[in-house]
Amino acid sequence: MPTSVQTQSIATTIARIILGVIFFAHGWQKFFQTGIGNVATGFEAMGVPAPTFSAWFAGIVELVGGAALIIGLAVPVAAILLIIDMAGAIITTHLDQGFWNGDGGYEFNLALIAGLIAVGFVAQGPLSVDGNVLGKRTDN
Numbered sequence: 001m002p003t004s005v006q007t008q009s010i011a012t013t014i015a016r017i018i019l020g021v022i023f024f025a026h027g028w029q030k031f032f033q034t035g036i037g038n039v040a041t042g043f044e045a046m047g048v049p050a051p052t053f054s055a056w057f058a059g060i061v062e063l064v065g066g067a068a069l070i071i072g073l074a075v076p077v078a079a080i081l082l083i084i085d086m087a088g089a090i091i092t093t094h095l096d097q098g099f100w101n102g103d104g105g106y107e108f109n110l111a112l113i114a115g116l117i118a119v120g121f122v123a124q125g126p127l128s129v130d131g132n133v134l135g136k137r138t139d140n
Contacts (some may be wrong), residue, residue: 073129
């Protein structure tokens with residue numbers, strides 16, 4: 001039977017990978033489906049400050065940060081940058097739409113932030129670069 005540390009490691013790994021896929025997909029969409037220029041135009045229409053910078057920041061952080069979460073590399077750094085990204089999204093585009101709204105409430109962004117906090121600041125398990133290569137693994 002797995003120990004509580006092993007169970008926590010498995011749960012954290014699964015949550016980290018799921019969060020990573022979500023963010024990676026959103027970053028991919030910004031660059032390779034919508035196009036970063038169109039994202040910047042959309043951000044400008046929504047009143048996002050520095051829309052071109054914001055589009056590039058969101059795209060890079062989501063794509064690279066998502067990939068980092070998937071493989072478990074520099075997880076705390078990725079989590080912090082993604083939390084900043086989500087806080088910016090809440091403040092600039094979702095807050096005025098309310099907690100939940102079919103057209104863009106901020107509950108999803110809050111859930112992502114909660115997930116990032118839960119997985120970003122704990123020891124990473126054996127299925128992560130941080131846990132193996134960087135020697136930060138605490139479970140067996």
